Amino acid sequence: xxxxxxxxxxxxxxxxxxxxxxxxxxxxxxxxxxxxxxxxxxxxxxxxxxxxxxxxxxxxxxxxxxxxxxxxxxxxxxxxxxxxxxxxxxxxxxxxxxxxxxxxxxxxxxxxxxxxxxxxxxxxxxxxxxxxxxxxxxxxxxxxxxxxxxxxxxxxxxxxxxxxxxxxxxxxxxxxxxxxxxxxxxxxxxxxxxxxxxxxxxxxxxxxxxxxxxxxxxxxxxxxxxxxxxxxxxxxxxxxxxxxxxxxxxxxxxxxxxxxxxxxxxxxxxxxxxxxxxxxxxxxxxxxxxxxxxxxxxxxxxxxxxxxxxxxxxxxxxxxxxxxxxxxxxxxxxxxxxxxxxxxxx
Ligand code: ADP
Ligand code: MG
Numbered sequence: 275x276x277x278x279x280x281x282x283x284x285x286x287x288x289x290x291x292x293x294x295x296x297x298x299x300x301x302x303x304x305x306x307x308x309x310x311x312x313x314x315x316x317x318x319x320x321x322x323x324x325x326x327x328x329x330x331x332x333x334x335x336x337x338x339x340x341x342x343x344x345x346x347x348x349x350x351x352x353x354x355x356x357x358x359x360x361x362x363x364x365x366x367x368x369x370x371x372x373x374x375x376x377x378x379x380x381x382x383x384x385x386x387x388x389x390x391x392x393x394x395x396x397x398x399x400x401x402x403x404x405x406x407x408x409x410x411x412x413x414x415x416x417x418x419x420x421x422x423x424x425x426x427x428x429x430x431x432x433x434x435x436x437x438x439x440x441x442x443x444x445x446x447x448x449x450x451x452x453x454x455x456x457x458x459x460x461x462x463x464x465x466x467x468x469x470x471x472x473x474x475x476x477x478x479x480x481x482x483x484x485x486x487x488x489x490x491x492x493x494x495x496x497x498x499x500x501x502x503x504x505x506x507x508x509x510x511x512x513x514x515x516x517x518x519x520x521x522x523x524x525x526x527x528x529x530x531x532x533x534x535x536x537x538x539x540x541x542x543x544x545x546x547x548x549x550x551x552x553x554x555x556x557x558x559x560x561x562x563x564x565x566x567x568x569x570x571x572x573x574x575x576x577x578x579x580x581x582x583x584x585x586x587x588x589x590x591x592x593x594x595x596x597x598x599x600x601x602x603x604x605x606x607x608x609x610x611x612x613x614x615x616x617x618x619x620x
Pocket of ligand 1: 291294308309310311312313314327328357510
């Protein structure tokens with residue numbers, strides 16, 4: 275009876291997902307793509323239907339002592355829309371499931387749904403259902419989104435080809451720094467409740483953490499320009515981790531250049547001066563920026579080379595799994611997704 279049990283921590287999140295998916299085959303003709311991308315792809319006639327879900331739990335994904343409920347509702351929708359965007363799709367419907375403890379008032383639920391409604395309006399999606407249940411400890415919010423994309427326009431993680439150009443939208447590392455600032459302020463406040471939060475200098479980063487946006491604008495613009503990304507993923511776990519996903523799924527290697535990684539000046543200064551952490555590490559391993567990482571064929575470069583918000587950070591080569599960061603000094607460093615260890619040591 276004393277069989278040793280396996281700890282989830284040893285497998286890790288991705289190991290666990292691999293273990294689950296290895297036990298399931300797709301049996302229906304309408305299931306075009308299952309586990310392993312930002313959303314599942316389902317037969318829908320001329321279009322493909324996209325389906326994804328994301329759950330946020332109190333104490334793990336958010337801390338209600340500094341997260342306004344409106345923002346939380348907004349973010350819970352956005353993280354799902356970001357996964358639809360990452361498939362080159364357009365979101366249409368969401369369902370929202372809540373686990374509520376009796377700590378929550380009706381007003382609190384109203385505030386949460388104010389944020390959900392605002393996201394529905396901004397991204398033109400309909401709330402079409404959900405589930406409400408009680409939770410023994412803390413708030414759980416789980417959203418699933420349905421989207422649509424023309425059949426031949428789905429962007430998978432697996433389509434990157436040799437010589438493709440690697441593109442990133444917006445700027446990276448801000449959301450992670452926002453979280454560090456909020457956590458720091460919380461500790462200061464706990465030590466001395468008279469202290470008022472000092473967030474004025476950090477508005478941009480705190481905003482990136484609390485109220486991210488999905489890059490649907492980029493999905494629409496690429497379509498208008500007639501550019502089909504050869505592969506795409508949204509940046510929820512940090513640039514390094516997402517590069518490795520594209521590399522692994524596409525069977526290619528990716529080389530990126532440190533000096534091309536987009537980092538906002540405020541983000542750079544806050545990391546280097548205020549928090550004394552490496553800004554590049556924040557961009558590579560920070561996560562929650564919800565920008566898009568995608569690859570394009572070189573022949574499409576002319577069409578977007580002057581785009582203000584798309585940055586060209588590297589290229590694809592044919593040596594599978596050889597993923598390199600070329601530093602400002604020109605030194606190649608193997609890209610790993612072990613950002614957490616970095617942060618722990620720091
Ligand atoms: P993302 O960061 O884009 O939300 P995840 O890393 O959460 O993606 O998930 C990767 C893939 O694994 C997705 O296809 C997702 O649907 C699938 N997945 C995650 N958790 C589970 C689970 N518990 N059971 C089945 N599939 C899962
Ligand atoms: Mg994703």
